[in-house]
Amino acid sequence: MSSITFKVMDVPDAFRDREKLRSWLNDVAREHGHGINELNFVLMSDDALWEYNQRYLGHDELTDVITFDGQTGIGLSGDVLMSYDRIRENAVIFGATAQHELHRVMVHGLLHLLGHKDKTKADRNAMRETEDHYLARLK
Secondary structure, X not given: OOEEEEEEOOOOOOOOOHHHHHHHHHHHHHHOOOOEEEEEEEEEOHHHXXXXXXXXXXXXXXXXEEXXXXXXXXXXXXXXXXXXXXXHHHHHHHXXXXXXXXXXXXXXXXXXXOOOXXXXXXXXXXXXXXXXXXXXXXX
16 A cells, blocks of 8 residues: 655645645556655755755755655655745746646656656656656646
8 A cells, every 4th residue: 555645844745636646656656667655755955955955965056856766665754955935946947837747756766766866868768758757638
């Protein structure tokens, strides 16, 4: 039985239609041959995510998402930490709604747990295409 939770830390709750999101995320994992054990999506401020980025990854920069793999056995497990501020700013930059950008960051984090990489330009392009594929299915 999968457990997908949505948590909000000192920012507005931007998660809408949680059951639809759970179903969508489970479908993405299932299409990659995986089930979800325990997955936490946490929405926080730039400052809070920056602290995680600095403390655990040694990066002194703002980011929209950090994924921590919590795999301990059967099914995917992990935490997807997301910046509410970066998501809203990126939505404006990319001409998207904040909800669309939130969903992109959510699936991006899940794709990392499923083994997708984004360190090279080719990997980033492939990741973006995969994100777009799954975003088109979330209606």
